[in-house]
Amino acid sequence: MTGHRVSADTEGYAGIADLTRSISSVKDEVINRVRALDARVRIRSTDYFNNTFVPDLVLSWPGEERPRELFIRADTNPEHLAEDIGFVPDRQPIFFGLGSVSASAEHNSLVSSEAQDHGVLITDAAGADEFLDRRRQSDLLGLASAAVLQGGRGVVDRGEAADTATLFEDGFESAKRGDPERTASAADRIAGVLDPDRTDRLLQVLQALWVGSGQPASLFPAAVKQDHLDSSALLFLLEQEWIRDTLFWRNLAYSLKFDQLVSLDLSEPTENLQELIWANTDRLKARACAAVTSEANDLPGKRFAYFTIEDGGLAFRTRRALLRLYSSADQLPETEKSTGVPLEHVLQRLRLLMRDRTPVRTIEFVEEGRKWTCESEGDRDVFSDDDFMQVISTAGPNAQVRRVAVRSTEGNFLKLNFANRSVTGYGSSRFEIAQLVTLALFAFPEFPPEEAKTAGEAFANMRVHAEQVGGVRRVVALSEENSHEIDRW
Amino acid sequence: MPGEELHVRGADHARRARLWLDYTTRVRASWLVTDQFGGDRLTFSWPFDDENFSFDLGGILRGEGLEHQSFLAEVKGYSTPADQGSHYLSYLAKCYVALGEHPGNAQNFMWITWCPFNVTSWNELCSPAKVREGVLHERVRVLGTEDHDKSETLINDSRIKDVADRLWLIVLSERQEKLVISPEELGELERIRRRRGQS
Numbered sequence: 001m002t003g004h005r006v007s008a009d010t011e012g013y014a015g016i017a018d019l020t021r022s023i024s025s026v027k028d029e030v031i032n033r034v035r036a037l038d039a040r041v042r043i044r045s046t047d048y049f050n051n052t053f054v055p056d057l058v059l060s061w062p063g064e065e066r067p068r069e070l071f072i073r074a075d076t077n078p079e080h081l082a083e084d085i086g087f088v089p090d091r092q093p094i095f096f097g098l099g100s101v102s103a104s105a106e107h108n109s110l111v112s113s114e115a116q117d118h119g120v121l122i123t124d125a126a127g128a129d130e131f132l133d134r135r136r137q138s139d140l141l142g143l144a145s146a147a148v149l150q151g152g153r154g155v156v157d158r159g160e161a162a163d164t165a166t167l168f169e170d171g172f173e174s175a176k177r178g179d180p181e182r183t184a185s186a187a188d189r190i191a192g193v194l195d196p197d198r199t200d201r202l203l204q205v206l207q208a209l210w211v212g213s214g215q216p217a218s219l220f221p222a223a224v225k226q227d228h229l230d231s232s233a234l235l236f237l238l239e240q241e242w243i244r245d246t247l248f249w250r251n252l253a254y255s256l257k258f259d260q261l262v263s264l265d266l267s268e269p270t271e272n273l274q275e276l277i278w279a280n281t282d283r284l285k286a287r288a289c290a291a292v293t294s295e296a297n298d299l300p301g302k303r304f305a306y307f308t309i310e311d312g313g314l315a316f317r318t319r320r321a322l323l324r325l326y327s328s329a330d331q332l333p334e335t336e337k338s339t340g341v342p343l344e345h346v347l348q349r350l351r352l353l354m355r356d357r358t359p360v361r362t363i364e365f366v367e368e369g370r371k372w373t374c375e376s377e378g379d380r381d382v383f384s385d386d387d388f389m390q391v392i393s394t395a396g397p398n399a400q401v402r403r404v405a406v407r408s409t410e411g412n413f414l415k416l417n418f419a420n421r422s423v424t425g426y427g428s429s430r431f432e433i434a435q436l437v438t439l440a441l442f443a444f445p446e447f448p449p450e451e452a453k454t455a456g457e458a459f460a461n462m463r464v465h466a467e468q469v470g471g472v473r474r475v476v477a478l479s480e481e482n483s484h485e486i487d488r489w
Numbered sequence: 490m491p492g493e494e495l496h497v498r499g500a501d502h503a504r505r506a507r508l509w510l511d512y513t514t515r516v517r518a519s520w521l522v523t524d525q526f527g528g529d530r531l532t533f534s535w536p537f538d539d540e541n542f543s544f545d546l547g548g549i550l551r552g553e554g555l556e557h558q559s560f561l562a563e564v565k566g567y568s569t570p571a572d573q574g575s576h577y578l579s580y581l582a583k584c585y586v587a588l589g590e591h592p593g594n595a596q597n598f599m600w601i602t603w604c605p606f607n608v609t610s611w612n613e614l615c616s617p618a619k620v621r622e623g624v625l626h627e628r629v630r631v632l633g634t635e636d637h638d639k640s641e642t643l644i645n646d647s648r649i650k651d652v653a654d655r656l657w658l659i660v661l662s663e664r665q666e667k668l669v670i671s672p673e674e675l676g677e678l679e680r681i682r683r684r685r686g687q688s
Contacts, residue, residue, distance in 0.1 A: 016557055016593050019530070019549060023518055026526065046683075047551070049518035050526065052511040053675040058683070074524035080504065087508075087672045098525035 023049045027056060030072060030096050033128040034059065037135075038146040039241050050074045052087050059094075061150065062267050063235050068150060069093040076101050076124070078155075082111040085118050092119035092195065094149070100124055102157040112155045119195050121152040123161070130161035134169075139243040143205070144168035146240055151198030164193055168202075175206040176251060178213035180221045187222030197232075200225055204233040205252065212251025228255050235264055242271040247469040249279035258284045258433070259327045262314050269300070269308040277307045277314075277433070278462045285430035286314065286325040290332050291421040291440045291447070293322075304454055316437050318455065321447045323440050325433050329424045340366065340400030341418045345445045347392070352442050352449060353406060354383060361413060362405035363388075367395055375405075404443070408435060416443050434459035502566025503545040506601045509661060510548075510562075512669040514678070515555055519548030530594060531561065533587050537633035542583050546601075547594065560597035560657075561587060565604075573606035577614065581623025582631050584652045589645070599657040615656040620649045 031043050034057070041059050048054040055069035069091055073081060076097035084095065095101075095115075101124045102108070115122050131148070135141035144165060148156065156164060171186030187206060191199045207220045208229045217228070229237075229252070237243075237252070253276055261284065266273060277284060299306050305318045313326040326332060343365050350360050359381035364373045372395075374388045382388045404416040412429045416422075416439070423440050425431055438459060441452035500523050510516045520527030522543045532543040546562040563580045565573055580600060587595040605611065613619055621644060624631050628640040670678075 016549065016559055016596075018593060019518075019559060020557075022526075022530070047517055049549075050520060050524075051516065051518065052508055053672060054679050074520050074526040075504070076525070088676065089672060091676060 026072065026098065029125075030070070031057065033125060033132075034070070034149065036132050037128060038142070038149050040146070040239055041149065052084065055093060056096075059149070062239055063265065064150065071095050073097045073122075074099075078108050078111040081122055082114045085111075085114045085120050088120075089118070092151075092153075093121075094152075095120060095122045097122065097124040100126060100157065101155055102126075102159070108155060116154045116192070119151075119153045121148065121154065121156060123152075123156040126158035127156045127161040130158045131165060134162070134165035138169065139241070139245055140172050140248060141165055141168060142241045142243065143202070143237070147194055147198045147202055147236075151195035152193060153195060154193060167193070171202070171206050172209065172248075175209040176213055176247070178210060178215040180219070183210060184221035201233040201236050204229050205237065208252045208254070208256075209248070212254040217255075231260065231264055234260070235266060238264070238266055238270050238272045238276065240270075240272055243275060246275070246279045246466055249276045250466050250469065252276070253280040253283060256280065256283070258286050258314070258325075258430070262309055262312060262325075262327060264309055266309045269306050273309070274303060274307060279466050281434035281459050282432050282463055282466075284314075284433050286327060286433050286436055287425060287428070287430050288326040288329040288332050289423040289436040289440050290324045290326070290335075291321070291423075291444045292324060292333075293421075293446050304458065314433065316433075318451055321441060321451050323437055325436060329422075332420065332422050332424075335420045337419045339419070340402040341445055342397070343367075343392070343395055343399035343401050344397070346401040346404065346418065346443075349443050349445055349449075350404065351383070352452070353439070354381065358409075358439065358442075359407045360404060361407055362403075363401060364403040365395070365399050365401040367399040372399075381407075406439070414439060416440075418444070421446075434463070499545070499564065499566060502603065503562075503564040505566075505666060506562060506564045506659075506661065507546050507548075509666055509669070510546075512675070514670075514675070515550055515552045517549045517551035517557075519546060521546055533583070533590050535627075535630040536586060538630040542586075544583070544587070546599075550597065555597075558596040559594050560599055561595055562599035562601055565600070565602040567602060567604045567606075569604055570606035570608075571604075573602065573604070575626075577606065578623040578626040581620045581652065581656075582627035584656070585620060585624050585648060586631055588648055588652055588655070596655060597657060598652065598655050599659055601659045601661060603661055603663075605660055614658055615653060617646075617649050617653040620652045620656075624649070 027045055027049070031045065034041060034043060041061055044058045046055060046058065049056055050072050056072040057070040058067050059070055060067040071088070071093055073084065073095045076099040081095060081101070101122050111122065131141070131145045135145055148164065154160070167186055167189050170182060171190060174182035174186055183206060187203055190202050194202060203222050203224045204226070206222070207217060207224050210220050211217050299317065299319060305316060308315045308317065310324070312331060313324045316323045316325065324333070353360060360383065361381065362373065362375040363382055364371065366372070372391060374382050374385070374391060376382045376385050376388070401418050403418065405413050406416065408414050408431055412431070413426055414431065415424050415426070417424070421444055423436050438452055438456045441447050441455055442449070503521050503523070507519050507521060510519060520530065522528055522531040522545055527547060531547045532541050534541050544561040545564040548560055550556070550558045550560055565576065567573060577600065584595070584598040607614060624644055625637065625640055628637070629635055632640045632643045634640055634643070
């Protein structure tokens, strides 16, 4: 019998509207839970409900190529769920049960093994709520709930969710302490809960924490594809909800390199990127910094400055300044070179640097077609040099400073180029991003001195805080330039 | 067949019927009376009996000619005609009540069976006369009277015709259940629809 002869009357439409509203209400509840588990997830609701083949929701994440389908399951009979897995082969979806997905051990073992084998996550409201309760106690568990949402497998009811949350907590804590047995045990069990990609990412995180605890990567008690956080794992972390745990970010970035950070394809300046950078301003080292004359910047949130990854570099933005940090001086943007900055203005700024205990080694300025280069010897700064002060006093109002060299806190020399507003080192020298930023803000007259003072204090306070939570463990950087390099501009 | 086994077998066939309907790609949403969403939406009250009755399966259809139409289904996993003829009459009475009670949920009525019945009058099974016969069969619970003649006067002829217009008879077989598009190809179809913004 085919065909249909019903004319949909007003009453009929009202009835369908009721059903549609009920379905929307159920879907909204599931959507709210999914969002609570991971605020960064994008959710598209389909026109379907409880269909065998078409998902109710399609979840996707910034930076993740593969979306994950979510099927609402009104029938949570374990045998039926096991059968349903066979109808969505190779799709590794989530089945979200409207009822409890817990059932008899016999049935559950069947559906559990099917779900694990096929990368399917079967969960319910109680399982999701357990994760939510646990993550309220620790931001780090947001990592776990996001990883489970993206690549979890097996049956995760309330009990399993509690076990999984504990497993991740144990893993993070054991790795932070460098405890080989417990870390190995957690790593082993994580592989049973997550798909291979997510497992590898989480193990990389554990390994990074392990290395941060002072243990060598070679002794990490689990198999990981590489001995450091790869870009995918790092992006995964940075894309998560705000993890306010300076020690976590400090330990995690023990072996993180500036170049890896700025190569990330991070679509927006996440709070976790700020946490990572602020906790490691002494470890992240760049080679060059460009000062960009900046209009008033509109900053998100309440921070006085924001870092973003832009154009292959790291941008540092305050309300009134924009600086760009690079891995190489070759990356400095092309600018229209000026003849320099009036000597008088530069001297005012250099005195601020002196107060900031940054000795000025060399000043080069031009006047009336003549170039003057004043250089102090040893650790003295030019302001302590009577001859220099005498030359300065004879300079006229047209004297323009082109370049200045200052000594960094680690003893290296930094070039301040007033013609293109850049700060660079010599040779392959790298400098703490805090130092480059503060120096540029202090030296270049277009920036208000208060910005430099605020930034300098913020970096110093953050460093004290990072050392307090993590213990002092400085990596000593060897001076990489030869003493005669200072002679080559 | 013992009652419990019959019940399990019925639930199994309801699930199989639902699966087959999903395979047709013409079902947007569906639910079983045994699941978390379906119970309340598939249960109705006899006008003159304290007991409720329910359909096995329900949902919303999609696609040309059926878009956003609801359906209610009774599923019979019989391997012989057995007593389907009698059950079918009760089913027609249930359709009559459901249409009166909640017309929005009752835009299509499907009888899904694994074995034909009443084959000599097969072409009459979806007629208004058969629906009337069904209502009279259940007249005590539907109309509140044993009296046949009085019942005839109480029947709503317009609703009888409406029910008849909404009836479907679907006969499935195990082999027919396998003669469907593969899950992989259905998945592919869904991805195409999604790219077109159609789902």
